[in-house]
Amino acid sequence: MKVKLKIDREESLREKVEELSGENLLKCYQCGRCSGGCPSIASMDLIPNQVNRYIMLGLDEEVLNSKTIWACASCFTCSQRCPKGVNLPKIMESLRQIRIRKNVDIVSVDELTPKERMELPTIALVSCLRKMSS
Amino acid sequence: MEIPYYPGCTLKTTAKNFDDSAFAVYKKLGIELKELPRWNCCGTVYSLTSDDLMHHLAPIRNLIRVEEQGADQVVTLCSMCYNTLAQSNLRIQQNEEERDKLNEFMYKEKVKYDGKVKVLHGLTVLRDMVGYDKIKSQIKKPLDGLKVAAYYGCLLLRPKEVCIDDPESPTIMEDLIRTTGAEAVPFPYANECCCSYETVSNKDIVIERTRMITQSAQAYGADVIITSCPLCEFNLDNRQKEVRKKYPDHVDIPVLYYTQLLGKALGLPLKSLRFDLNYINPRELFK
Ligand code: SF4
Ligand code: SF4
Numbered sequence: 001m002k003v004k005l006k007i008d009r010e011e012s013l014r015e016k017v018e019e020l021s022g023e024n025l026l027k028c029y030q031c032g033r034c035s036g037g038c039p040s041i042a043s044m045d046l047i048p049n050q051v052n053r054y055i056m057l058g059l060d061e062e063v064l065n066s067k068t069i070w071a072c073a074s075c076f077t078c079s080q081r082c083p084k085g086v087n088l089p090k091i092m093e094s095l096r097q098i099r100i101r102k103n104v105d106i107v108s109v110d111e112l113t114p115k116e117r118m119e120l121p122t123i124a125l126v127s128c129l130r131k132m133s134s
Numbered sequence: 135m136e137i138p139y140y141p142g143c144t145l146k147t148t149a150k151n152f153d154d155s156a157f158a159v160y161k162k163l164g165i166e167l168k169e170l171p172r173w174n175c176c177g178t179v180y181s182l183t184s185d186d187l188m189h190h191l192a193p194i195r196n197l198i199r200v201e202e203q204g205a206d207q208v209v210t211l212c213s214m215c216y217n218t219l220a221q222s223n224l225r226i227q228q229n230e231e232e233r234d235k236l237n238e239f240m241y242k243e244k245v246k247y248d249g250k251v252k253v254l255h256g257l258t259v260l261r262d263m264v265g266y267d268k269i270k271s272q273i274k275k276p277l278d279g280l281k282v283a284a285y286y287g288c289l290l291l292r293p294k295e296v297c298i299d300d301p302e303s304p305t306i307m308e309d310l311i312r313t314t315g316a317e318a319v320p321f322p323y324a325n326e327c328c329c330s331y332e333t334v335s336n337k338d339i340v341i342e343r344t345r346m347i348t349q350s351a352q353a354y355g356a357d358v359i360i361t362s363c364p365l366c367e368f369n370l371d372n373r374q375k376e377v378r379k380k381y382p383d384h385v386d387i388p389v390l391y392y393t394q395l396l397g398k399a400l401g402l403p404l405k406s407l408r409f410d411l412n413y414i415n416p417r418e419l420f421k
Pocket of ligand 1: 027028029030031032033034035048049052081082083084085086088
């Protein structure tokens with residue numbers, strides 16, 4: 001078995017996420033209750049508890065390139081129910097912010113059709129752009 | 135009694151039916167919603183990262199506008215505005231260093247904000263300030279026989295620090311429904327997220343969620359769903375047309391703001407309730 005040890009000393013994703021979210025990832029004991037109640041799970045590639053685990057394992061690219069962080073609707077169901085008090089919405093937001101702060105736009109107004117722009121209420125556009133554009 | 139009122143963007147545009155019906159309903163119940171003379175968009179979502187203070191400026195500025203009116207409380211009707219204002223306010227109350235920093239950012243404001251304004255939601259005003267007994271006594275056209283499902287969604291209930299009732303088993307809307315003579319039908323999707331802003335970036339998940347939520351309410355016997363969030367309203371109401379396209383056996387169920395339902399029972403003129411702006415026509419319900 002090959003074991004890859006990472007010893008580069010740039011700030012790791014885990015450190016960055018812990019700093020931005022104020023959460024201690026070690027608190028998570030992988031019970032999966034967060035994922036059990038997540039409304040968005042059908043459009044996720046990593047389920048919410050996996051996000052925590054992947055960060056711990058140093059699988060940075062997998063997490064940062066996952067669909068999950070954009071599928072999260074910030075509904076606070078997982079944090080409400082987590083028996084260990086882990087605030088996953090904050091972890092998800094940190095991951096989105098790490099991407100967005102590199103000028104990544106997942107959604108941009110220009111890509112919406114005129115019909116969508118007419119139909120969608122302000123509240124939907126503002127909240128989505130706040131979450132998914134730089 | 136007068137209360138400063140923060141409408142937020144959507145109540146002045148696509149959710150005008152919420153705004154208009156609320157003015158009429160609260161007035162009838164003795165509460166004058168006094169719109170703040172100046173206000174700005176709160177940003178709709180509460181920023182969750184520890185270093186992002188900038189995005190708390192918008193909600194806090196609105197609370198400064200409230201203090202400028204000499205008031206110490208403000209009411210809002212939109213669940214997202216409520217959540218954002220209340221969470222930013224809480225953060226300011228609990229963190230002195232951040233409070234100072236934010237006030238420094240806003241050095242041009244005359245008021246130094248210290249977290250004293252109370253952020254209220256329209257539903258708690260009805261429960262705690264008007265009282266359900268009083269509402270009951272004012273009902274002119276009881277909605278006997280109508281079965282109503284209350285959809286809470288997320289932001290009235292979570293996180294628990296800003297929750298307006300019990301976070302897992304709320305009854306504030308069911309109790310309100312009962313004052314109108316209608317029957318409140320609890321259903322298991324009442325606090326389940328509709329997937330919110332994903333309606334812009336990933337419409338499919340919202341179509342699925344809308345189907346689950348609306349069909350669950352119907353399975354429990356509901357004739358109509360009520361809500362207090364313009365984004366939930368859009369998802370549950372307008373997106374049913376996409377549900378119908380994908381699942382032709384879907385049967386539409388109307389979605390109303392709680393103020394529209396209450397207004398109807400209070401016997402308010404139809405033109406103040408603006409049923410014309412609801413996507414699925416609710417008029418049939420009241421024939
Ligand atoms: S519910 Fe909490 S402890 Fe359980 S897997 Fe999710 S984050 Fe970890
Ligand atoms: S906040 Fe995000 S991850 Fe948590 S339950 Fe809601 S959608 Fe899922």
